[in-house]
Amino acid sequence: MKLQRSAHCFIAIIGLLSTIAHSIRFEIESGHTRCIAEDIKSNSMTVGHYSIVNPNEGQPLPESHRITLRVSSITNILT
Known part of the structure:
Protein backbone atom coordinates (compact mmCIF):
# COMPACT_ATOMS: atom_id res chain seq x y z
CA MET A 1 0.00 0.00 0.00
CA LYS A 2 2.83 2.38 0.91
CA LEU A 3 4.62 1.58 -2.36
CA GLN A 4 1.47 2.31 -4.35
CA ARG A 5 1.05 5.68 -2.61
CA SER A 6 4.70 6.54 -3.36
CA ALA A 7 4.21 5.63 -7.01
CA HIS A 8 1.14 7.87 -7.25
CA CYS A 9 3.03 10.76 -5.62
CA PHE A 10 5.96 10.26 -7.99
CA ILE A 11 3.67 10.30 -11.04
CA ALA A 12 1.90 13.41 -9.76
CA ILE A 13 5.21 15.24 -9.22
CA ILE A 14 6.51 14.28 -12.66
CA GLY A 15 3.25 15.48 -14.19
CA LEU A 16 3.50 18.84 -12.45
CA LEU A 17 7.14 19.34 -13.44
CA SER A 18 6.68 18.33 -17.06
CA THR A 19 6.36 20.96 -19.73
CA ILE A 20 3.44 21.04 -22.10
CA ALA A 21 4.15 20.27 -25.73
CA HIS A 22 1.97 21.43 -28.59
CA SER A 23 2.04 20.29 -32.17
CA GLY A 31 3.55 22.66 -56.08
CA HIS A 32 2.27 24.84 -53.22
CA THR A 33 4.26 26.70 -50.57
CA ARG A 34 3.47 27.67 -47.02
CA CYS A 35 5.10 30.15 -44.62
CA ILE A 36 4.62 29.00 -41.03
CA ALA A 37 6.40 31.91 -39.32
CA GLU A 38 3.20 33.17 -37.70
CA ASP A 39 2.34 29.69 -36.41
CA GLY A 48 10.02 19.01 -38.53
CA HIS A 49 9.04 15.59 -39.79
CA TYR A 50 8.38 15.48 -43.51
CA SER A 51 6.90 12.68 -45.54
CA ILE A 52 5.65 12.16 -49.06
CA VAL A 53 2.43 10.30 -49.77
CA ASN A 54 2.88 7.85 -52.62
CA PRO A 55 -0.08 8.19 -55.00
CA ASN A 56 0.54 4.67 -56.32
CA GLU A 57 0.71 2.31 -53.34
CA GLY A 58 2.93 -0.67 -53.98
CA GLN A 59 4.86 1.13 -56.72
CA PRO A 60 8.18 2.96 -56.39
CA LEU A 61 7.94 6.66 -55.55
CA PRO A 62 8.23 8.76 -58.75
CA GLU A 63 11.37 10.93 -59.12
CA SER A 64 9.11 14.00 -59.33
CA HIS A 65 7.96 13.45 -55.73
CA ARG A 66 10.52 15.20 -53.54
CA ILE A 67 10.59 17.73 -50.74
CA THR A 68 12.26 21.11 -51.08
CA LEU A 69 12.63 22.93 -47.80
CA ARG A 70 13.94 26.40 -46.96
CA VAL A 71 14.42 27.36 -43.34
CA SER A 72 15.08 30.97 -42.41
CA SER A 73 14.71 33.25 -39.44
CA ILE A 74 11.79 35.68 -39.32
CA THR A 75 14.32 38.44 -38.65
CA ASN A 76 15.94 37.69 -42.01
CA ILE A 77 12.57 38.07 -43.71
CA LEU A 78 11.70 41.38 -42.01
CA THR A 79 15.07 43.11 -42.53
Whole structure:
Protein backbone atom coordinates (compact mmCIF):
# COMPACT_ATOMS: atom_id res chain seq x y z
CA MET A 1 0.00 0.00 0.00
CA LYS A 2 2.83 2.38 0.91
CA LEU A 3 4.62 1.58 -2.36
CA GLN A 4 1.47 2.31 -4.35
CA ARG A 5 1.05 5.68 -2.61
CA SER A 6 4.70 6.54 -3.36
CA ALA A 7 4.21 5.63 -7.01
CA HIS A 8 1.14 7.87 -7.25
CA CYS A 9 3.03 10.76 -5.62
CA PHE A 10 5.96 10.26 -7.99
CA ILE A 11 3.67 10.30 -11.04
CA ALA A 12 1.90 13.41 -9.76
CA ILE A 13 5.21 15.24 -9.22
CA ILE A 14 6.51 14.28 -12.66
CA GLY A 15 3.25 15.48 -14.19
CA LEU A 16 3.50 18.84 -12.45
CA LEU A 17 7.14 19.34 -13.44
CA SER A 18 6.68 18.33 -17.06
CA THR A 19 6.36 20.96 -19.73
CA ILE A 20 3.44 21.04 -22.10
CA ALA A 21 4.15 20.27 -25.73
CA HIS A 22 1.97 21.43 -28.59
CA SER A 23 2.04 20.29 -32.17
CA ILE A 24 0.84 21.63 -35.47
CA ARG A 25 0.39 19.77 -38.72
CA PHE A 26 0.36 21.06 -42.26
CA GLU A 27 -0.71 19.18 -45.33
CA ILE A 28 0.59 20.95 -48.42
CA GLU A 29 -0.28 19.81 -51.91
CA SER A 30 2.40 19.39 -54.54
CA GLY A 31 3.55 22.66 -56.08
CA HIS A 32 2.27 24.84 -53.22
CA THR A 33 4.26 26.70 -50.57
CA ARG A 34 3.47 27.67 -47.02
CA CYS A 35 5.10 30.15 -44.62
CA ILE A 36 4.62 29.00 -41.03
CA ALA A 37 6.40 31.91 -39.32
CA GLU A 38 3.20 33.17 -37.70
CA ASP A 39 2.34 29.69 -36.41
CA ILE A 40 5.59 29.24 -34.45
CA LYS A 41 5.99 30.90 -31.05
CA SER A 42 8.98 33.15 -30.39
CA ASN A 43 11.96 31.52 -28.64
CA SER A 44 10.65 28.02 -29.20
CA MET A 45 12.28 24.92 -30.60
CA THR A 46 10.74 23.62 -33.80
CA VAL A 47 11.29 20.12 -35.15
CA GLY A 48 10.02 19.01 -38.53
CA HIS A 49 9.04 15.59 -39.79
CA TYR A 50 8.38 15.48 -43.51
CA SER A 51 6.90 12.68 -45.54
CA ILE A 52 5.65 12.16 -49.06
CA VAL A 53 2.43 10.30 -49.77
CA ASN A 54 2.88 7.85 -52.62
CA PRO A 55 -0.08 8.19 -55.00
CA ASN A 56 0.54 4.67 -56.32
CA GLU A 57 0.71 2.31 -53.34
CA GLY A 58 2.93 -0.67 -53.98
CA GLN A 59 4.86 1.13 -56.72
CA PRO A 60 8.18 2.96 -56.39
CA LEU A 61 7.94 6.66 -55.55
CA PRO A 62 8.23 8.76 -58.75
CA GLU A 63 11.37 10.93 -59.12
CA SER A 64 9.11 14.00 -59.33
CA HIS A 65 7.96 13.45 -55.73
CA ARG A 66 10.52 15.20 -53.54
CA ILE A 67 10.59 17.73 -50.74
CA THR A 68 12.26 21.11 -51.08
CA LEU A 69 12.63 22.93 -47.80
CA ARG A 70 13.94 26.40 -46.96
CA VAL A 71 14.42 27.36 -43.34
CA SER A 72 15.08 30.97 -42.41
CA SER A 73 14.71 33.25 -39.44
CA ILE A 74 11.79 35.68 -39.32
CA THR A 75 14.32 38.44 -38.65
CA ASN A 76 15.94 37.69 -42.01
CA ILE A 77 12.57 38.07 -43.71
CA LEU A 78 11.70 41.38 -42.01
CA THR A 79 15.07 43.11 -42.53
